[in-house]
Amino acid sequence: MGILFEGDNFALFRDGFLQTIELSAVSALLALLLGTVLAAFRVSPVPALRVFGTVWVNTFRNTPLTLLFFAVVFGLPRLDVHFDNFTLAVIALSAYTGSFVCEVLRAGINTVPFGQAEAARSLGMSFGQTLLHVVLPQAARTVLPPMSSIFIALPRNSAIAGAFSVAELYSVQATLSDKGYDILAIFFWVALAYLLVSFTVGGVFRFLESRLAVVR
């Protein structure tokens, strides 16, 4: 168990941990943005946008994340699009997670009572205003629990980035394993780090739930 404090292992581990957090945080923000836009597309009165949203979501939800990583890491350079590995990982992760966010938001919009949108419309609000000021703020509360499982899954999914040359926790595990340390001892520390991240994210969402809860 003491392997973490031998040589420069701790620096390696710390950098990997921070990279995991950075990757997850940036992807989470982008996924939230992308998911909201896609959800708006999917409930909009314009059929072309609805179809576009549906096709996009079904494509990315049904593609394995590993394949998405494979596509951006090996595919984009062939199109003369060059980013560093971190940016590529962010693209893959947020495109994947964004489609899940969209589905959760859409389900949340469906749970907002009819009267709310009707009242907003009878006040003369447009589709955009109704969605932005009335429906989405209420939907956001009901979607917190499913949203929390998406954002707990995100740091876990970010481990795949390690297999595509981003120096985060998985690649720390692989590097230390290559150095010949006992895999179970490495696993212990890496597992601990991920449990910490999961419980923190879960805690934040529980706090948000208790703060934002409304009596219906």
Added chain:
Amino acid sequence: MSTRTATATVLFDTPGPKARFRYRLFGILSLIAIAGLGWYVWAKLDAAGQFDPQLWDAFQYTAVQQRILDGMLATLKAFALAGVLSIALGALLAAGRLSDHLPVRAVSSAVVQFFRAMPLLIMIFALYHAVFPSKPMPALVLGLTLYNGAVQAEIMRTGILALPRGQGEAAYALGMGKTQVMTLILVPQAVRSMLPAMIGQLVVTLKDTSLGFVITYPELLYAGKLIASNSTGYPYIPVVIVVGTLYIGLCLALTGLAKWLEARGRRGANRRTPAAA
């Protein structure tokens, strides 16, 4: 406007002449934008020579086709094993979490929480190096089983808890034992409502078999990588398109099954869904 979905009608009025004109205008604008996006992607692919027949030649060779087929079979094999085992493990853990005995409950809760919080890739890698050196298949299947089993356990547990309390109480009142109540009363009713969620998780299992790529299990994505790196011109993008289509097709077929079962479960007045309970 009878074709509108429930969502749509909540959010906007049945459009009048002005709104219809506006929607049509937006529709045309967004069509142009989408077409522009599509054209840009197409032009970019074309400019990079990705539609060169030479790049796609590889898919005509029987060796390559055989490799894709083998990859697909390996994917399906890992999926079938992991799917069956994860449902078995899930049932076991769910029974454990619903047990009357505190130690059993505590152990199964801890197991479920732990494996749900671990990244699958980290587990598969550790299993591959610690338990099954140079045998990627059991490492992949065991990793998938542990993670998905934990998730399936939660689906089953919530499915059983979502049943009306009266069902179990009435069965106990008739003098049934705990096992009888579970197997004869609760599980048969809960299965109907949780089947869509369980199949949804099986789709996740299927997608996650692609993690075998990382530990060199010769599944579909790995086969794709071998094809791309061994053919002339390194056809990574054609390979992504072909392999992606195969994965999406497989997943959509499973999702379709889940949707069909869900629609079937809603049929008839006597059927219960968790939401209704």
